Amino acid sequence: MKFLICANYLPHVLNFRGKLLEAIAKLGYEVHVLAPDPKAHTEDYNTLVNSGYFIHSIPMQRTGTNPIADIKTLMVTYRLLRKIKPDYILSYTIKPIIYGTLAAWLAKVPKRFILFSGLGYTFQEIEDTNQRSVFQTLIYSLHQQALAKSSKVFFQNPDDLNLFKKLNLLKSTTPTVIVNGSGVDVADFNVLPFPHDDSGNIKTSFLLIARLLKDKGIVEYVEAAKIIKEQHPAAEFHLVGYIDENPAAISQSQLDEWVANDIVNYWGKLNDVRPAIAASSIYVLPSYREGTSRSVLEAMAMGRPVITTDAPGCRETVTEGHNGYLVPVKAVNELAAAMEKFIVNPELIAIMGQESRKLTEEIYDVHKVNEIMIKEMGLVNKMA
Structure with missing residues (x-):
């Protein structure tokens, strides 16, 4: 057949x-x-x-x-x-x-x-x-x-x-x-150590992987990064993806400006996202709507806590305060506040990351x- x-x-x-x-x-x-x-x-x-x-x-x-x-x-x-x-x-x-x-x-x-x-x-x-x-x-x-x-x-x-x-x-x-x-194939996405700074502490390194569309929350991610960098200049913000042929796509000039102003570290399009996840400690997806985001599941499988929106296809992946935080759609200030929680309380990164991996094994294998x-x-x- x-x-x-x-x-x-x-x-x-x-x-x-x-x-x-x-x-x-x-x-x-x-x-x-x-x-x-x-x-x-x-x-x-x-x-x-x-x-x-x-x-x-x-x-x-x-x-x-x-x-x-x-x-x-x-x-x-x-x-x-x-x-x-x-x-x-x-x-x-x-x-x-x-x-x-x-x-x-x-x-x-x-x-x-x-x-x-x-x-x-x-x-x-x-x-x-x-x-x-x-x-x-x-x-x-x-x-x-x-x-x-x-x-x-x-x-x-x-x-x-x-x-x-x-x-x-x-x-x-x-x-x-x-x-x-x-x-997600949990066997292909092993839990890897978090990146550390020169003092041996877990680095506050945020990551977003997505097609570079406005409805993925790309703009909100960058605006929240600007807020965080004013108070915590050592915080890193990574971005993986590409500009799609889509009415909601951001412009190349926007992306170039963000990179030139050192707001985000742009990895481009990756066939294998695991190195980018390994270089991060917190995964962020401020999407307006998803089916269920594959990138979130991959980050969770690698033991990363998640910040995402209280939106369809996003809210299902996070239990508030357990393996991450939920924020309203298009809410830049709330997104920045959730990011800051991990900066102020870095011990939450490893604790919530473990819960992400456990949730992936139980539900999303x-x-x-x-x-x-x-x-x-x-x-x-x-x-x-």
């Missing part, structure tokens, strides 16, 4: 769904991957091919709503699915969810699953204003059509599920499941998350 995953960016398939596909392949399923321009990502492409997976290219613009381009995406995906004849399809991110699911329905793929790993700025704005733009109305309508054709929908936090119900995007008859994010998804998709061991 054949299992197919539809995505909008090949490297993310390996990074976020690699362990899931590995587990499915071990059950005896033939694994297929649909993504735009896969051969442009040579290393990831070769890794997936060497794993025995079949990789297929589809035309897809990651951003924008060009009707002609999107219809082409739908039709090419449909023709490929008719040729491959998968028994199961899992689609995630906006365009694969919409066009991958609709194409699978047209191609009569028996089992069609959707995974929401985050909702993005289109859904963030509706919560802020409670008003729909023309663009939002279109996107919500397309989601509604795709969801109606799905066999089951996975969400990574209860808030996203409740929002979809509130917006009437989900039929009451469509099965839904909440999973604990994408999970990728193998536990994948076990739930495999069961909910009805996949069975074909090798038995």
